[in-house]
Structure formats: structure tokens, C-alpha cells
Amino acid sequence: MKFKIGIERQRQIYLDAIFGKKSSIPQNYNSLEQLCRQSLPEKYFNYIFTGAGDNCGVKNNQEAFKKYEILPRWCRGLKDPDLSIHLCGYKLDFPILFAPIGVLELAHRHADAELARASCGTRIPMIVSSQSSISLEHCANIIRDVPWWFQLYFSQSKELTQSFVRRAEDAGASAIVLTLDTVMLGWRNLDLETAYLPFLEGKGIANYTSDPYFLACLENEIISNESKGKPSLLHILKLFNSFPGNILDKLRSKNPIKAVQLFTRSYSRPELNWDDIKWLRAQTNLPIFLKGILHAADAIKTVDTGCNGVIVSNHGGRQINNNAASLDCLADIRKNVDENFPVILDSGIRSGTDIFIALALGANAVSIGRPYVYAMHLAGHKGVEELMANYISELKILMSLTGCANIEEISRAGLVRCKT
Numbered sequence: 001m002k003f004k005i006g007i008e009r010q011r012q013i014y015l016d017a018i019f020g021k022k023s024s025i026p027q028n029y030n031s032l033e034q035l036c037r038q039s040l041p042e043k044y045f046n047y048i049f050t051g052a053g054d055n056c057g058v059k060n061n062q063e064a065f066k067k068y069e070i071l072p073r074w075c076r077g078l079k080d081p082d083l084s085i086h087l088c089g090y091k092l093d094f095p096i097l098f099a100p101i102g103v104l105e106l107a108h109r110h111a112d113a114e115l116a117r118a119s120c121g122t123r124i125p126m127i128v129s130s131q132s133s134i135s136l137e138h139c140a141n142i143i144r145d146v147p148w149w150f151q152l153y154f155s156q157s158k159e160l161t162q163s164f165v166r167r168a169e170d171a172g173a174s175a176i177v178l179t180l181d182t183v184m185l186g187w188r189n190l191d192l193e194t195a196y197l198p199f200l201e202g203k204g205i206a207n208y209t210s211d212p213y214f215l216a217c218l219e220n221e222i223i224s225n226e227s228k229g230k231p232s233l234l235h236i237l238k239l240f241n242s243f244p245g246n247i248l249d250k251l252r253s254k255n256p257i258k259a260v261q262l263f264t265r266s267y268s269r270p271e272l273n274w275d276d277i278k279w280l281r282a283q284t285n286l287p288i289f290l291k292g293i294l295h296a297a298d299a300i301k302t303v304d305t306g307c308n309g310v311i312v313s314n315h316g317g318r319q320i321n322n323n324a325a326s327l328d329c330l331a332d333i334r335k336n337v338d339e340n341f342p343v344i345l346d347s348g349i350r351s352g353t354d355i356f357i358a359l360a361l362g363a364n365a366v367s368i369g370r371p372y373v374y375a376m377h378l379a380g381h382k383g384v385e386e387l388m389a390n391y392i393s394e395l396k397i398l399m400s401l402t403g404c405a406n407i408e409e410i411s412r413a414g415l416v417r418c419k420t
Contacts, residue, residue, distance in 0.1 A: 002121050003389035006080075006396040024379035025386055029350040029371055032387075036107075036374045043196040044106040048373055052186035053321025061317055061348030064325035068357050069416040073403035081399040082406040083392065087342060087365060088175050088287045088308070090147045093123050094392055095359060095407055099346055099367035100151035100177065100291075102131025103204035107377040114376055116142035118384035127151050127177055127367065130164065130267075131204040138206075140171040147174040151291070154178060154276055156266040163213040165284050176284060177311065178277065181292030183270045186319035202242030202256055205263050209243060214262070221258040274301060281306045291346065294329040296336040299343075309342030316347050316369055327358060331412075334362030352394025356402075359410040 004012050013023065026032050037045050051058035085095045098119060104111030112132045116139045119126035127149045128139045136150055150168035155161045168176060191197065198204055208214045243256035269276065281288060287308035292315060293299050299310050312330050314323040326347040334343055345363035349355060350371060358366050368391070375383035404410045 002385055005389055005393045006400075007393075009389055009393040010397070023386060025375045025383045027390060032371065032374045032378070036377050040107070040377060043194040046190040046194060047103070047106055047196060047198060048370065050188050050190040051317035051321070052188055052319055052323070054189060055317065056321050057314055057317025057319070057323035057325075059317070060323065060325040061314065061327070062350060064327035065348060065350075065354050065357055067418050068360075069418060070353070070356065070398070070402060071414055071416050072401055073414075076403035076405075078400045078403060078405055081396055081404060083396060083399070085365060085407050088147075090125075090174065092125065092147070092365070094388075094395075095355065095363075095365040096124050096388070096392070097149070097344065097365060097367040098124060098126045098372060099369035100127040100129035100179075101369055101373060102129045103133065103198045104129070104373065104376070105133040105203055106198060107373045108380060110380075111373075111376055112139055113142055114381040115372070115384060117381035118372070118376075118388070119143050119146050119148065121381065121385045122388045124388060125149060125174070128173075129204075130207055131199075132206055133204055134206050135210040136168060136173075136207055137171045137210070140173070149173060149175040149177050149289070151177040151179060153182065153267055154269045154272050154280070156269050157213075157217075158279070160211065160213050160217075160266065161280070162283055163211055164207065165280070165286075167207075167211070169284060169286060173286060175287040175289060175308070176280075177289045177291050178280060178307075179291045179315075180272065181313070181315050181319050183268050183272050186315075187321070188318065199263060200239075200260055202239045202260055205242075205259065208263050208267075209259055214259075217262060218255055218258050221262050223254060223257055223261065274305060277305050277307065289342070289344070293333065294324055294326065296329075296332045299333045299337050303337055303341060309344065310337075311344045311346050311367065312363070313346035313367075327361065330358065330361045330363060352391045352396075352398060355391060355395050356398050356410060357415065359407060360412055360415050362412075 003009060083094050085092050098115060108114055112134045115126055120143055123146050125147045128136050129151050130153050150173040152164055239256045289309040289311055290302045290307055291311035292313050293310040302310050312326050312333055314326050317323055326345060330345055342364050344365050344367055345358040346367040349366050349368050355366050372384045372387055375387040402414050
């Protein structure tokens with residue numbers, strides 16, 4: 001971690017202010033979100049911000065943390081708590097991962113590369129999205145010696161799914177994260193009002209346009225015209241600009257149009273079932289985490305398939321309106337799997353206090369999403385590193401104030417459930 005953490009960071013912020021040096025991002029999440037709302041194009045901000053329907057799932061995630069109060073213990077003689085954990089055979093400095101988020105280029109032109117740099121700078125593992133705007137190999141080259149995971153959507157084509165897994169293995173991924181809850185897009189009012197889907201501009205499909213199997217399929221792709229109209233010139237220019245290669249070859253082959261068409265038809269598998277997951281388990285020796293688990297019965301099935309962990313997640317509230325909050329599902333899942341079975345909490349983390357609550361309810365680690373996207377928009381990888389330094393510092397100070405010498409000592413006994 002390039003930044004100081006804990007009370008040292010707190011002290012540094014106060015000292016910097018004496019010399020007129022300010023943080024690159026605000027401390028408060030709502031202020032962070034508001035600054036991005038003001039500076040991003042509306043359709044870009046909406047795509048990042050929105051949940052399904054009228055955003056009840058997003059609100060549920062954050063409200064869930066307010067149901068718990070922290071019960072401190074004093075005079076425990078703690079000065080320097082240990083925040084490290086062991087996960088998938090690796091010792092991690094902090095119980096945090098960067099959640100996979102597609103089309104990050106909406107927030108920053110070089111977003112995936114910036115996040116990879118932040119991963120390198122903080123030593124927090126990045127879960128590289130299938131819908132990244134640069135290839136997974138490019139991300140891996142930037143991350144270097146920090147463990148990283150690859151997030152996978154199960155394609156209509158098992159051959160394409162297999163190709164992605166092989167590439168992740170060859171590039172050095174430490175684990176595969178299979179997202180279960182996005183077999184089709186949720187009904188997102190804000191995106192539908194602007195009728196904006198970034199993939200149709202060729203954004204977020206770099207892993208596809210760099211994949212040998214996908215490119216081979218393009219040769220047999222025939223352009224259809226279901227809308228019975230013609231796209232605007234601006235749309236065509238954006239699309240062609242997103243696709244690799246020289247402009248004459250792209251005009252001649254029309255591969256950018258074919259690529260978007262093939263991607264939208266094949267990226268997900270609505271009929272995904274547990275037999276498919278068993279098939280995936282047989283394709284790789286890498287640990288596999290299933291992301292999107294909310295029901296304890298599905299967590300038990302995950303164990304039965306031979307997968308190695310679950311990410312308790314409702315996709316940041318983006319898939320189902322009024323979805324159950326991830327945090328509300330965590331304790332029941334933890335209770336129904338072995339104590340050594342990794343459980344990661346995703347969706348709703350907005351502070352170091354939220355991390356503490358998730359760990360107390362049984363998570364081994366958390367993954368953080370929207371906050372780092374906003375921090376990246378404002379200040380690139382340095383903004384993300386500063387955000388993580390803030391969250392980690394708050395967590396470390398909170399551990400000292402509650403008498404927790406290490407992550408294992410954070411427990412349900414340190415929380416009080418609110419009566420109202």
C-alpha cells in the first residue's frame with residue numbers, strides 16, 4: 001500500500017491540510033457519487049449508478065448495514081491490528097477484492113488499466129471482468145505479481161466459455177468467478193429511458209474481439225437488420241473506433257458490426273443450470289467461485305459441484321428490483337457451509353465500517369464496486385488507491401477501538417441488531 005493507513009493516515013491528512021494539500025476524492029460516499037453525477041455524461045452515470053426497476057435493490061443493500069450497531073471492547077492493549085487473511089492459498093494484506101465491473105471505460109478512458117495499476121499499488125486483488133475494455137492479458141501484464149481473478153459469464157457457446165478459461169489460466173489468473181445472476185439483463189428503468197446499452201457501441205467487449213474462437217466465428221456471421229433501419233453515422237464511428245484493426249479492413253469486413261451482433265447473441269446462457277457448472281468445474285483446476293449466491297440452498301449446491309467458494313451478491317441491485325440485500329442473506333449462508341468454505345460479501349460496501357459488519361456476520365472478505373468506479377473517474381488509479389487507504393484506515397482504527405487484534409477476532413459478538 002503506497003498510502004499510510006490507520007492513525008498514521010489520519011494524522012497525515014490533518015498535517016497535509018496545514019500546507020494546503022487536499023485529498024483527490026471526498027471522504028463521504030454520497031459526496032463522491034454526487035461529484036461524478038455532475039461531471040459524467042448523463043447516460044454514462046446512469047449506467048453505472050442504476051439498479052433494476054426503481055433502484056430498490058440498491059437501496060436495500062445500503063440500508064441493510066444500518067440494521068447493525070457496533071459493540072466495542074476496551075482496554076485490550078491493541079495498537080496495530082493485523083488485517084491480513086488467507087484466501088485460495090494466498091496471503092492477502094487486506095480482506096478486500098476489487099469487484100468485476102464491465103464497461104469501466106464509461107468512467108475513465110483507461111479505466112481497466114487504471115484499476116490494474118491500483119491493484120498493483122494496493123496489493124488488493126482485481127477480479128478482471130469479462131466485459132473489460134482491454135484484454136485480460138493486458139490487465140495481467142499490468143498487475144504483475146499481485147494475485148488476480150477472472151470473472152466469467154457462461155456463454156451460449158461452451159467453446160467460447162472454454163476459450164476464456166484457457167486464456168485466464170495462461171495469463172496467470174488465481175481463480176475463476178462465474179457470475180450466475182446475469183443470464184439476461186435486469187429491467188433497468190434509467191437505461192431504458194435513455195435507451196443506452198454501451199455494448200452496442202463496441203464498448204466492453206475487448207475480451208471477445210481478442211479471442212481466437214470468437215474471431216473465427218465472425219467469419220460466418222451474417223449481418224441482420226431486425227430494427228429495419230440504419231444506425232446513425234455517429235454510432236457507426238463509435239463502434240468502428242472500438243474495434244481493433246485499421247479502418248479500411250474494418251469497413252471492408254464489417255467485423256465491428258458483426259462482433260457486436262455476435263456478442264449480444266452469445267454472451268450469456270439463460271438456460272444455465274447446475275450441470276453446466278459441473279461441466280465448468282471439469283474444465284479447469286483453478287478455484288471457482290460462484291457469484292450471485294443469495295439462498296443458502298444454492299450455497300450448499302455450490303459445495304456439491306466441487307466449486308471452491310461463493311460471492312454473496314445481488315449484482316449491486318442491478319438485476320432484480322427490490323432484491324434481498326446481500327448482507328441480509330450472509331449469515332444464513334455462512335451457517336450452512338463449512339467454516340473453512342470461503343464466503344465473500346459483495347454489494348453495498350461503502351465504508352470501512354461496512355467491511356467490519358460484513359466480516360462480523362461471517363464473510364471472509366468483501367468485494368467493492370461502485371465506490372472505486374467513482375474514485376477512478378475523479379482521479380484515476382491514485383483516486384482508487386486513496387479510497388482504499390481510507391476504507392482500510394477506518395477498518396483498522398475500528399478494529400483497535402473494538403479490541404480485535406486480527407480479522408479472525410471480528411465476530412457477531414461485536415454487533416448489536418437494531419430494534420427498529
